[in-house]
Amino acid sequence: xxxxxxxxQFLSIQExxxxxxxxxxxxxxxxLQWYRQEPGEGPVLLVTVVTGGEVKKLKRLTFQFGDAxxxxxxxxxxxxxxxxxxxxxxxxxxxxxxxxxxxxxxKLSVKP
Amino acid sequence: xxxxxxxxxxxxxxxxxxxxxxxxPISGHNSLFWYRQTMMRGLELLxxxxxxxxxxxxxxxxxxFSAKMPNASFSTLKIQPSEPRDSAVYFCxxxxxxxxxxxxxxxxxxxxxxTVL
Numbered sequence: 001x002x003x004x005x006x007x008x009q010f011l012s013i014q015e016x017x018x019x020x021x022x023x024x025x026x027x028x029x030x031x032l033q034w035y036r037q038e039p040g041e042g043p044v045l046l047v048t049v050v051t052g053g054e055v056k057k058l059k060r061l062t063f064q065f066g067d068a069x070x071x072x073x074x075x076x077x078x079x080x081x082x083x084x085x086x087x088x089x090x091x092x093x094x095x096x097x098x099x100x101x102x103x104x105x106x107k108l109s110v111k112p
Numbered sequence: 113x114x115x116x117x118x119x120x121x122x123x124x125x126x127x128x129x130x131x132x133x134x135x136x137p138i139s140g141h142n143s144l145f146w147y148r149q150t151m152m153r154g155l156e157l158l159x160x161x162x163x164x165x166x167x168x169x170x171x172x173x174x175x176x177f178s179a180k181m182p183n184a185s186f187s188t189l190k191i192q193p194s195e196p197r198d199s200a201v202y203f204c205x206x207x208x209x210x211x212x213x214x215x216x217x218x219x220x221x222x223x224x225x226x227t228v229l
């Protein structure tokens with residue numbers, strides 16, 4: 001069974017701080033995605049990483065895919081209250097149909 | 113463009129009643145996914161369809177759950193009879209064809225919050 005473990009489960013920080021959240025698995029994934037979910041809404045895709053060692057930047061967010069394609073990290077620089085939300089990682093499951101396996105998420109709260 | 117549409121947004125029902133959740137995917141998307149989200153278990157895939165055909169329903173918890181997709185623009189998830197442990201937020205997501213170059217991106221609806229008393 002393919003599982004994705006996310007840590008920490010909860011994170012509460014002050015505006016301006018930096019943070020890193022992690023997504024780990026014992027399985028290899030062909031690609032990995034990060035979604036952000038705000039209260040009362042569905043998850044929204046932030047980024048997809050495909051190549052081992054790949055680094056992608058989205059403004060203050062930096063995403064990295066592990067060399068072995070089993071893990072990923074999301075680093076946020078100078079967090080802002082607007083970054084508050086649930087961050088979910090998702091890996092492409094086995095087979096060719098492209099379903100996703102989601103981690104349980106990291107709930108981030110950024111206080112002004 | 114309209115996103116994925118789900119109805120109702122909130123549903124409160126009593127144990128034993130039938131519940132039907134509805135989803136309209138984004139036009140042109142050929143895959144549709146039903147998920148359930150709880151604090152304890154996170155986001156769980158229940159069933160997904162490709163071109164209106166159910167591909168994998170191994171996530172459907174029990175025979176009380178059933179899903180249909182009669183055409184490309186409509187899907188339902190039915191729970192009969194409902195139980196308190198079914199209380200959760202149910203999401204529908206759709207995806208464009210994998211050949212479209214959209215990186216396997218799923219587009220989620222706003223969800224239906226179900227409470228079974």
